[in-house]
Amino acid sequence: MSTRYLLARTGVMLLTLAALLAIQFFIFRLMPGDPTASILAGGMTPEIQAELQRLWGLDKPLANQFIDYALNLLRLDFGISFYKNVPVVEVVLPRLGNTLVFMVTAMIWANVVGAFLGVAAVALRRFRVLEGLMLFVGSVARATPLFVTGILLILIFSYYFEWFPLGGMHKVGTVHYSLWDKYMSLDFLHHLALPTLVAGIFYFTTPFFVMRASMLSHLKDHHLSLARAKGAPPTWILTRHVARNALNPVITTTVLSLGFAVGGQVVVETIFRWPGLGSELVFSTLRRDYPVVQAIFFLISSMVILMNYLADLIYLLLDPRVRYEQGR
Amino acid sequence: MRIGFQKKQGWFARLNPWGKIGLVVLCFFMAVALIGPWLVPYDPNSSQVDPTGKVISLSPPSWRHPLGTTWQGRDVLSQVLCGARPTLTVGVSAAVILALIGVNIGLWAGYKGGWTDLILMRLVDILYGLPFLPLMVVVMSLLSRRQSYIILGIGLVAWRDVARVVRSRVLSMREEAFIKSARALGAGSLRVVYLHILPNLLPLAVLFLAFGLVWSILGHADLSFLGFGDPQNRTWGDMISAAWAAGVMSEAYWWYLSPSICIASVSTAAFFVARAFEDVSDSQSDDQAHHA
Numbered sequence: 321m322s323t324r325y326l327l328a329r330t331g332v333m334l335l336t337l338a339a340l341l342a343i344q345f346f347i348f349r350l351m352p353g354d355p356t357a358s359i360l361a362g363g364m365t366p367e368i369q370a371e372l373q374r375l376w377g378l379d380k381p382l383a384n385q386f387i388d389y390a391l392n393l394l395r396l397d398f399g400i401s402f403y404k405n406v407p408v409v410e411v412v413l414p415r416l417g418n419t420l421v422f423m424v425t426a427m428i429w430a431n432v433v434g435a436f437l438g439v440a441a442v443a444l445r446r447f448r449v450l451e452g453l454m455l456f457v458g459s460v461a462r463a464t465p466l467f468v469t470g471i472l473l474i475l476i477f478s479y480y481f482e483w484f485p486l487g488g489m490h491k492v493g494t495v496h497y498s499l500w501d502k503y504m505s506l507d508f509l510h511h512l513a514l515p516t517l518v519a520g521i522f523y524f525t526t527p528f529f530v531m532r533a534s535m536l537s538h539l540k541d542h543h544l545s546l547a548r549a550k551g552a553p554p555t556w557i558l559t560r561h562v563a564r565n566a567l568n569p570v571i572t573t574t575v576l577s578l579g580f581a582v583g584g585q586v587v588v589e590t591i592f593r594w595p596g597l598g599s600e601l602v603f604s605t606l607r608r609d610y611p612v613v614q615a616i617f618f619l620i621s622s623m624v625i626l627m628n629y630l631a632d633l634i635y636l637l638l639d640p641r642v643r644y645e646q647g648r
Numbered sequence: 649m650r651i652g653f654q655k656k657q658g659w660f661a662r663l664n665p666w667g668k669i670g671l672v673v674l675c676f677f678m679a680v681a682l683i684g685p686w687l688v689p690y691d692p693n694s695s696q697v698d699p700t701g702k703v704i705s706l707s708p709p710s711w712r713h714p715l716g717t718t719w720q721g722r723d724v725l726s727q728v729l730c731g732a733r734p735t736l737t738v739g740v741s742a743a744v745i746l747a748l749i750g751v752n753i754g755l756w757a758g759y760k761g762g763w764t765d766l767i768l769m770r771l772v773d774i775l776y777g778l779p780f781l782p783l784m785v786v787v788m789s790l791l792s793r794r795q796s797y798i799i800l801g802i803g804l805v806a807w808r809d810v811a812r813v814v815r816s817r818v819l820s821m822r823e824e825a826f827i828k829s830a831r832a833l834g835a836g837s838l839r840v841v842y843l844h845i846l847p848n849l850l851p852l853a854v855l856f857l858a859f860g861l862v863w864s865i866l867g868h869a870d871l872s873f874l875g876f877g878d879p880q881n882r883t884w885g886d887m888i889s890a891a892w893a894a895g896v897m898s899e900a901y902w903w904y905l906s907p908s909i910c911i912a913s914v915s916t917a918a919f920f921v922a923r924a925f926e927d928v929s930d931s932q933s934d935d936q937a938h939h940a
Contacts, residue, residue, distance in 0.1 A: 576812075
């Protein structure tokens with residue numbers, strides 16, 4: 321059964337990837353005219369334009385163009401950056417690492433804290449004021465744009481208290497010789513703290529609300545009567561019996577919100593000048609450096625699709641009841 | 649579960665207190681969006697000069713400028729008043745589009761099942777793989793930065809959650825007696841879906857209208873802040889973006905504080921309304937389960 325699920329899930333993943341390539345191919349041809357017209361607009365003779373069209377394969381049938389395009393992206397052959405004049409891979413790969421380190425840190429702590437607070441809100445539901453306060457704070461955090469919280473925290477912690485740097489990933493002029501050097505230093509953690517806090521304030525709300533709702537619905541389960549009857553303390557019942565069962569929807573919704581979470585990543589990276597894919601996407605788009613934009617969009621989307629896929633497999637491990645027939 | 653007669657309460661009375669407050673706040677901002685542009689004391693886009701002819705740059709709140717002025721001497725209050733309209737136009741239109749698409753796709757996928765369901769749900773899977781904001785950033789830079797494109801972009805992508813939830817609700821409803829009897833009496837699919845199933849999903853539709861408002865407002869705000877909003881319709885996000893770009897955050901708090909508060913209030917209010925309708929919708933489906 322689970323092999324079947326695995327195959328079906330892999331199929332969906334590949335389908336999504338193919339659809340992504342098609343959508344991307346289509347989007348980047350939305351530009352008026354073809355790339356030669358919009359990129360090098362202005363003083364270009366028809367001969368040069370024709371030559372460029374031949375060079376970039378724009379004279380081939382659309383289907384061939386698409387296959388070439390897809391293969392190039394999958395081989396990480398993104399072309400040359402218009403602005404920096406170096407291969408796009410060299411621009412984007414280090415940033416992919418920076419983004420992943422940042423995003424995974426924020427996601428992990430936000431989900432752990434969110435799920436924990438969800439349990440706490442249920443455990444403390446007798447204290448109406450406290451419960452109300454938690455729900456209020458959660459709602460405000462969920463509904464406030466990330467740049468508003470981000471700017472507020474920068475003003476408080478960086479400008480006023482000067483506890484954290486204003487942005488960036490390392491002190492200016494830091495040289496690192498290896499990946500270990502780059503990510504494993506106090507200076508790096510010092511720069512990482514505030515951005516992950518800001519992103520986490522946004523990310524923690526979904527697991528918080530879902531965990532709480534899921535806990536409340538599981539409180540009516542029949543097997544809890546047995547636990548209560550044998551005299552297990554309420555806290556034990558909540559954490560051992562209810563929370564464990566309530567965890568599954570949290571994982572599902574976290575996975576489903578990944579596509580939105582990446583958006584938050586873009587905003588936080590831009591505010592903190594974090595040298596990741598998100599901030600580079602914004603800067604490259606403003607510079608109309610389309611090879612870089614295409615590469616980043618492709619990497620971010622495949623990142624979402626892959627993380628989606630992996631999280632579903634983890635879900636399968638956690639909940640053996642999940643079957644292909646049940647769908648999502 | 650309830651015993652005895654019960655007075656049927658109106659939907660507003662059944663909302664929790666936070667939902668009621670949220671609704672009032674939303675109505676207030678809707679009113680501002682409608683009449684705000686006529687209330688402005690100054691032109692939001694022109695620099696104000698004092699009698700000596702000097703531009704009143706970064707003036708703190710005063711009687712003349714209750715919310716201060718910007719770097720270029722523009723009146724913050726006027727900009728805040730004018731920012732409500734584009735925010736709510738985009739928010740409401742995109743929410744309506746995404747709720748309409750999501751409810752319809754969810755209805756038909758759940759009711760028809762089989763291939764229809766399979767294809768529509770794979771479409772939903774694909775949309776979940778698309779990173780929303782990066783997609784919008786790219787599309788806005790390739791097309792021109794127009795408000796209608798923002799509305800369409802949000803509306804055409806963000807219906808995925810609606811479709812998923814509506815579908816699962818329809819799946820469980822499809823087997824209920826009142827649907828089966830309607831079908832046995834010869835009601836066609838259109839009739840069953842829109843006259844028998846849809847009315848039961850209305851609280852859910854309103855709930856997603858409110859959540860859609862939150863998603864659209866946040867998406868639009870992020871887009872404006874990053875510099876991909878409609879330059880013709882400047883929003884609170886654009887104001888905060890301008891203040892941030894000017895790099896005077898530590899001195900000129902008045903420039904970004906009021907738009908920040910406005911945007912957080914509108915979207916938090918919509919969130920409270922959504923959660924209040926969630927309670928109403930949940931309790932209704934609970935009742936149905938007990939009756940069945």
